Amino acid sequence: MDQNWTLEEALAHYRRQGAPGDQGMLVALLREVQGENGGVLPSWAVAEIAAVYGLKDTFLSAVIKRYPGLRTEEAPHRLELCGGPRCAGRDAARLAAFVEERYAVRPGGVSTRGGFTYRVTGCMKNCPNGPSLKWDGTLHSRADEALIRKLVDGG
Numbered sequence: 001m002d003q004n005w006t007l008e009e010a011l012a013h014y015r016r017q018g019a020p021g022d023q024g025m026l027v028a029l030l031r032e033v034q035g036e037n038g039g040v041l042p043s044w045a046v047a048e049i050a051a052v053y054g055l056k057d058t059f060l061s062a063v064i065k066r067y068p069g070l071r072t073e074e075a076p077h078r079l080e081l082c083g084g085p086r087c088a089g090r091d092a093a094r095l096a097a098f099v100e101e102r103y104a105v106r107p108g109g110v111s112t113r114g115g116f117t118y119r120v121t122g123c124m125k126n127c128p129n130g131p132s133l134k135w136d137g138t139l140h141s142r143a144d145e146a147l148i149r150k151l152v153d154g155g
């Protein structure tokens with residue numbers, strides 16, 4: 001995995017190559033995203049590709065199904081931690097370390113132990129109430145380890 005790789009740059013790169021109109025380039029992008037995310041296409045990445053390229057989710061899913069090498073992960077939940085500067089000053093890094101160790105996951109990956117896809121995002125625009133996290137898209141303020149355990153483990 002390339003530490004400097006970002007989905008945003010990949011999207012811009014493949015757009016210059018003709019994606020999404022050129023389906024070969026769209027598939028090349030999907031393969032790259034999959035390669036950068038441990039061999040599966042995370043649902044957040046698929047959603048972002050659809051949004052940025054203005055594609056229907058159903059169309060993108062059909063493309064993914066048509067190419068046998070491509071596969072999406074099916075984790076039931078989604079955990080996003082804010083990696084913005086204000087939250088970083090409020091112990092977000094410690095929370096990230098907790099998540100990564102307890103649920104055996106790296107940013108951009110899937111935790112089979114916790115049943116969620118995991119990513120560290122930019123500022124969630126909730127700085128005064130950080131550290132911020134989103135669980136299945138719902139924003140939570142003043143996140144701590146107890147909140148994460150409650151969300152993920154249910155107690």
Ligand code: FES
Nearest residue numbers: 084087124126127
């Ligand atoms: S830096 Fe985390 S919400 Fe702004």
